[in-house]
Amino acid sequence: MLSNRHIIEMSDLTPDDIMLILDTAESFKEVNERRIKKLPTLRGRTVVNLFLEPSTRTRTSFELAAKRLSADGINFSASTSATVKGESLVDTAETLSAMACDLVIIRHKYAGAPRMLADHMDAHIINGGDGMHQHPTQALLDLFTMREKLGRLEGLTVGIVGDISHSRVAGSLIPALRMVGARPIVVAPPTLLPARPDVLGAEVATSLDDVLPELDVAYMLRIQMERAEGMPFPSVREYANLFGMNSARLAKMPPHAIVMHPGPMNRGVEISSHVADSPRSVVLDQVNAGVAVRMAAMYLLLGGDASGTAA
Amino acid sequence: MALLLKGGRVVDPAVGLDRVCDIVIDGDRIAEIGDDLTLAKGTTIECAEKIVMPGLVDVHVHLREPGYEYKEDIASGTRAAAHGGFTAVACMPNTNPVCDEGSAVRFIVERAAERGKVRVHPIGALTVGLKGQALAEMGDMLAAGAVAFSDDGEGVQNTGMMRLIMDYAKQFDAVVVAHSEDEALVGKGVVNEGVVSTRLGMAGWPAAAEDIMIMRDIRLAELTGCRLHVAHISTAGSVELVRQAKAKGLRVTAEVTPHHLFLDEEAVTNAYDTNVKMNPPLRSAADREALVEGLLDGTIDCIATDHAPHAPHEKALEFELAPFGSTGLETALPLVITNLIATNRAAWADVARWMAINPRAALKLPEVRLEVGGVADLTVIDPEAKVDVTAEFFQSKSANSAFLRATLLGKATEVFVGGRIALRNGKVVD
Secondary structure (H helix, E strand, O other), rough: OOOOOOOOOHHHHHHHHHHHHHHHHHHHHHHHHHOOOOOOOOOOOHHHHEEOOOOOOOHHHHHHHHHHOOOEEEEEEEEHHHHOOOOOOOHHHHHHHHOOEEEEEEEEOOOHHHHHHHOOOOOOEEEEEEEEOOOOHHHHHHHHHHHHHHOOOOEEEEEEEOOOOHHHHHHHHHHHHHHHEEEEEEOOOHOOOOOOHHHOOOOEOOOOOHHHHOEEEEEEEEOOOOOOOOOOOOOOHOOOHHEOHHHHHHOOOOOOOOOOOOOOOOOOOOHHHHOOOOOOHHHHHHHHHHHHHHHHHHHHHHHHOOOOOOO | OOEEEEEEEEEEEEHHHEEEEEEEEEOOEEEEEOOOOOOOOOOOEEEOOOOEEEEEEEEOOOOOOOOOOOOOOOHHHHHHHHHEEEEEEEEEOOOOOOOOOOOOOOOHHHHHHHHOOOEEEEEEEOHHHHHOOOOOOOOHHHHHHHEEOOOOOOOOOOOHHHHHHHHHHHHHOOOHHHHOOOOOHHHOOEEOOOHHHHHHHHHHHHOHHHHHHHHHHHHHHHHHOOOEEEEEOOOOHHHHHHHHHHHHOOOOEEEEEEHHHHHHHOOOOOOOOOOHHHHHHHHOOHHHHHHHHHHHHHOOOEEEOOOOOOOHHHHHHOOOOOOOOOOOOOOOHHHHHHHHHOOOOOOOOHHHHHHHHHHHHHHOOOOOOOOOOOOEEEEEEHHHHHHHHHHOHHHOOOOOOOOOOOOOEEEEEEEEEEOHHHHHHOOEEE
């Protein structure tokens, strides 16, 4: 059982909660390797995927997780939702609440939307990414993958490279790493750093080459040009030269170090194809872990209900 | 009918008054001030243990009429003003249509005469439609009753245009009220740039975006000789700029809001409460303390609320989508008493300066002096009254207050506007 009803930001979880989710995900990962990938655990429970911003990967991952736990999953996406007709999020929340949904996964363009939902309905909420704020299940699946590949989390040095200021992935991953005793270093041009990265708990570096020898993990963020107001770097070429992960940089990292990416990748920009396809890249392991970690998050949130019907 | 205000502590530093005495109001004027006064015929209002001061004025409110009457109108906004202890307000021109011509000013003046509980002084637009492109008819608006000019809500971005505005306004000795916001620096900013923007994952609004514009406008005031009033100052840097301008002898005044004085960015939490979304945003604790210091040392002339009512459906949105602003008329005086008087950081004479005397001077409004023959615009304050700030407390149509759920100390119990009773025993008189 988790200490909070919702997973909206990392501070909703304790370090023990994180470990519980990761351990639970281990057993679900085993289920995902079976021929029949389905458990009856959440039979009769309703899970709504409220995706009000385009997403394929995260939505699919949550959808699969719900199906594998036998929950009834409903997709409520931007193109089909009332939101495009001008309904407020509060009304959407109250509508879903009236339909007695058990769990809502929300992806939204604006920060704080999951909190609004939680304030206006009884269901459990999982934040599937809110604006530039947080994306906690991504951080959890990243921790899962790091632990799986490197055998530990405590003491790891993780370089998070790229568009930190617009990244909800970094918004969750930095505090998540701190909670498990790892050391996050953000690496970016100052134009892609938030005003106070120290507040999130990260050290700051501006030279990727300088930090490479220290890293256990190089975590490459997608450059989100559509979000930036005017280009925060002169060209893709210069960005790739200074901050892109390539074979030469990979060689400067310790031999055990891995390269991660939340996807979708801009090949040739933040990561070269050679690195992306190399055994040192664990990008597909992250995707694989995503389903198990989301199953664990759903199971632990719903299984903790007093009704006891879930477990 | 004559009124006798009995036994209050009468405070008006403009006439050197701070003692317990009686005041007789006859018609719209003060007839007598002295000890042990009596009335042959009329109403006696017991003011023992209360403070009597010149009527408070708020030089920065949004009354929303015409165009946004669902948020507020002149009737409800002036009820809120009376409830908060104000005898007059100056209203901003960002209505629909924009108050940028004489007829629009006349509408407000007439509507206020018809339905207003307190005096209403319209502020006209600097530029047509608040677009920052063409001069509005300041002469015509002045003739219709405008008291000052502002594009509040929008900063004038073009420096050449601001120079033109100031040069033109100078012929009337009109006050230009500056909303200081460099839009290119603010971008999509919705909260102070720093700790909170980082923590909550929202675009930041740097303090420099205000400082730069205030620096520019002070230099333009120096160049043109125009009077400049800086609206809702929010940063330590801006306070220092105004301090320097005053030291140089420039005709620059400044106002600060209660929310910038008494809240900082830590009020913006992961609850994403849109009632603390302001323009300019709540700043750091250091900025907040610099504002209090600036007020105490006289750099900042006055307190103005930037009363910005919004309907519930507008504020019940995602933080980044919700409109900026908090209501302020009904909480300003209790906040000042709670935070500055009850803590002994300021005296009642300071409150009179910040909320009655200096704001009138800043906008060149007629003086209100507690002396025989003076206009009977007065506010009576109970310093010990308890105020629970709830949605039901407000006379405003809107309850989007940054101070909802606060418990405050002290409030106005009586308000007299030209001898007419607008507030009695804390209730608006219909």
